[in-house]
Amino acid sequence: MSGTESGKGGDVLRAGVMGWPVSHSLSPRLHGYWLSRYRIRGSYDAIAVEPENLAAALSGLADDGLRGVNLTVPHKIAALALVDKIDDTAQRIGAINTIVVDGDGALAGSNTDAFGFIENLRDQVPDHVAAGWSGRPVAVLGAGGAARAVCTALLDCGVAEIRLVNRTAARATELAETLPGLADRAAIYAWADRAGALAEAGLLVNTTVLGMAGQASLELDLADLPGDATVNDIVYAPLETALLAQARQRGNAVVDGLGMLLHQARPGFRAWFGADPVVDDGLRQAVLAGL
Ligand code: ATR
Numbered sequence: 001m002s003g004t005e006s007g008k009g010g011d012v013l014r015a016g017v018m019g020w021p022v023s024h025s026l027s028p029r030l031h032g033y034w035l036s037r038y039r040i041r042g043s044y045d046a047i048a049v050e051p052e053n054l055a056a057a058l059s060g061l062a063d064d065g066l067r068g069v070n071l072t073v074p075h076k077i078a079a080l081a082l083v084d085k086i087d088d089t090a091q092r093i094g095a096i097n098t099i100v101v102d103g104d105g106a107l108a109g110s111n112t113d114a115f116g117f118i119e120n121l122r123d124q125v126p127d128h129v130a131a132g133w134s135g136r137p138v139a140v141l142g143a144g145g146a147a148r149a150v151c152t153a154l155l156d157c158g159v160a161e162i163r164l165v166n167r168t169a170a171r172a173t174e175l176a177e178t179l180p181g182l183a184d185r186a187a188i189y190a191w192a193d194r195a196g197a198l199a200e201a202g203l204l205v206n207t208t209v210l211g212m213a214g215q216a217s218l219e220l221d222l223a224d225l226p227g228d229a230t231v232n233d234i235v236y237a238p239l240e241t242a243l244l245a246q247a248r249q250r251g252n253a254v255v256d257g258l259g260m261l262l263h264q265a266r267p268g269f270r271a272w273f274g275a276d277p278v279v280d281d282g283l284r285q286a287v288l289a290g291l
Pocket of ligand 1: 141142143144145146147166167168169171207208209210216
């Protein structure tokens, strides 16, 4: 299929999300909302791909009439070895979540999670982002893939001190040592000392699974967190986690995790379907209905 159809009168423009399992993905609902809102003749489907079939599925993208895909668990890292180009952010994060089939059929891999994280904060607390959290440290809970994306965005924003707090300290050290530019700006705190990492912080981000429906709760004493700090939980099910409820109650600005999911989808939609989509309340409600 040629990549030149407009989507208005030509063939249906096609994209999707590959994962294993993939049925839980909210991405079809998200892109489906935008396709209908912008009246684009397109489709975006959940595509179940077993890990051993990822290489074949990606090499067959163009032949299958797909303009690209999002990748979710467990394919984000494996895809690094299977695409033709990798952008700088994906290279640094060490994972790909968006693939675009170029005009020449080459697969271009990128990672939009760092973009989604910071755009969500720009949307919800623009003054805090613009002020760089007044030059204060940022505390990040967790050291997995989500923390890598969050730290990448924070480094790109010029944050001078990132406090890494993780149950397994060795993973925090590894994150600091392997993410370009982080080692000089990282301070590692033991999990037991997590409350102390909040002193003077301008922003607290939870990237762990704690507080997510079905997971253990996050036990965290916020007493040392300044009253003007922002608290962002990237967990979005439930939307208002116990952390956010606790922070809201003591007067902190709070940002839920759904916005990161919505904003990270924008670059892929623009590349595949040709419209620059907006994150609005209608989209939030449409996606929340799928939770
Ligand atoms: P993702 O790629 O989504 O970030 P992940 O790599 O599985 O997912 O990371 C999950 C994070 O939640 C990790 O920081 C993990 O801590 P460990 O590195 O010590 O495993 C954290 N996490 C999961 N369960 C936890 C628990 N019970 N207590 C504290 N942290 C936990």
